[in-house]
Amino acid sequence: MGFGGGGSAGMTAHVHNNVPLQGGPLDFANDTIASLSAGSVTYSDGAALQELVKPAVPAGEVLTFPAAATAPSWQAAGGVSLTQHVVNLGSSFSSSSSSFVDITGLTLTASGNSGAIWTTVNLVWEQNGTGTFSYQFMDAGSAVGGFQSVYHDIVDEPSSNSASYLTTPATQIIKIQGKADSGNTFTIHASAASTWSTLQALEIG
């Protein structure tokens, strides 16, 4: 109903409910108007309605009510962000080294800003004699988990081996190193249709 009234006494005090001669319910469905910005929401501070305007440049914010807060607010959405890194070995790598050397081409650079990094490597490898071949993860210049020493008893026939590790410190450069333990030469085959030498990491923000 209108507020204009008609008598000289002006509008009488009233409430908006269904009682006859009161203001009647406010029609919030695209009828009642107020001095609010587009996209804003309202809440009460206990005394009067307050306006919470929308984010200036919306970016997935969510309406939240932090502990000890007295009013709702827009905050960056919670949850986990994931960043994937995939490095497929582009060229085969061979070495006769009996101590660890970098496997050229199996290196990735992580942001270092994530809370944790899950890294996994798969190597398609072979060597020219029986014995063990070892490989390990290098994390920011230091050897870390995922060390594998695998025995090879079939000469000149590829094997596939995988290892994974989870690290929590900030990490920048992740590498794979290998060595021939038994006086052989080893070869890591490049990724192709039938082989899959790859280093992958998932940064968990």
Add this chain to the structure above:
Amino acid sequence: MHIKRVIQKRCLNPLVCMDDMIKVMEEKNVGLILTGATPNGHLSISHEQDSHIIWLFAYDHDKKHESVINDKLIITHSDKVKKYDGLPITQ
């Protein structure tokens, strides 16, 4: 000591390529032993087609393994390796 070379080479089988290259290096550098129980050097190859990268090492000391990471010489202890006593290595 070590040398790094990039050579224009194609290979279908990197194992064969590696074995061939080891033979060549050991023949050209008398006394250089790149495989076996007590090597005095090692060879690494990245078999990129038409652009093989080759690292050849000859160790300067007993029990000190040498490698290179980002062009920096890395020396680690190894009971396996021996000193190379031959002439300076060549390609």
